[in-house]
Amino acid sequence: MNIFKILSSYDGRINEPNISAFLSFLINPQEEHGLKFSLLNIILEKLVKENNITNKRINNFLKYYTKYEVDIKPEYPVNVIETKTKNERRDIDILVEIYKDKENQEYPDIAICIENKITINALSDIYQLQDEAFGIQKEYNKDKDNTEIYFIL
Secondary structure (H helix, E strand, O other), rough: OOOHHHOOOOOOOOOHHHHHHHHHHHHOOOOOOOOOOOHHHHHHHHEEEEEEEEHHHHHHHHHHHHEEEEEEEEEEEEOOOOOOOOOEEEEEEEEEEOOOOOOHHHOOOOOEEEEEOOHHHOOOOOHHHHHHHHHHHHHOOOOOOOOOOEEEE
């Protein structure tokens, strides 16, 4: 079942920013949907399992998630002016920032960049993920503790 196809099947007015806003709401543990950390943890558990990720930060989050703070930022802009493409800026559909001690941290421990595509034609820009990776790495470049950055398409 493709939820995006279902949501856009009648009048076709649904678009990626709408879906990103909806997904942002569902994965945000602070929202009033009652899911708390459930959907975010399912997504991250699958990321860890399918990519054989063994580092301590993301696995510690999955064990002790209630001790962390999570910021969800839909349509997060990053500057990519130094890349080979013509674009100066890209938007990461959903940026999930995870902090162990947000009050005393400038940068997150973990950043999950989610790129949402609802049609096959939306995959035509071969530089998009490269640009976004460059932009977010540049933004966190001053991070002494090196934010762990993951991408989910």
